[in-house]
Amino acid sequence: MSHPVDVHVGKRIRHRRWMIGTTQQQLAEKVGIKFQQIQKYETGMNRVSASRLWDIAHALGVDISFFFEGLENAAAQTEGDMPNDILSDKEALELLRSYYAIPEAQRRRLFDLARVLSDSAA
CATH class of the missing domain: 1.20.5 (Single alpha-helices involved in coiled-coils or other helix-helix interfaces)
Known part of the structure; x- marks a missing residue:
């Protein structure tokens, strides 16, 4: 089972990628990995290492802290609740x-x- 922090970070990666109109393939190429790995990060199936998160943040034009924003609220959210940050x-x-x-x-x-x-x- 995925750790809630990994799931949250993955959702934030997907959100930022989607907001700037970048595909998984494009992000993977910027970071130097295969798009399947981006898929695994975005679902929380695979944990993102610190150095990889640094590369992803640079490729998406955000600070690393972006991926942890709203983490405390997300942990308190239960299944079926409306997301705390609806735009994510x-x-x-x-x-x-x-x-x-x-x-x-x-x-x-x-x-x-x-x-x-x-x-x-x-």
Whole structure:
């Protein structure tokens, strides 16, 4: 089983990579490894060494501390909870992008529907 810190660091790698529009292949090439290793880091299956994390941080244009931001809050989060940093969730970001691609009148109707559904689920 993966350690929660490794999973969190992997999610932060994926989040940053995705936010700057870099593929796993592109990141792997910048770091000098195979893209499968990036996949394993991002899932938390493999632990990222300090030197590799340094290289990844440089390739993604962030400080190493970026990968540990929100770690305390993530540890307290339970399954089914909304992420503490909603913008670190790839699915949530894709949903937001798709939502704002919908014409405004239809988007408002979708918003109203989502509110009704969430109220009835509570």
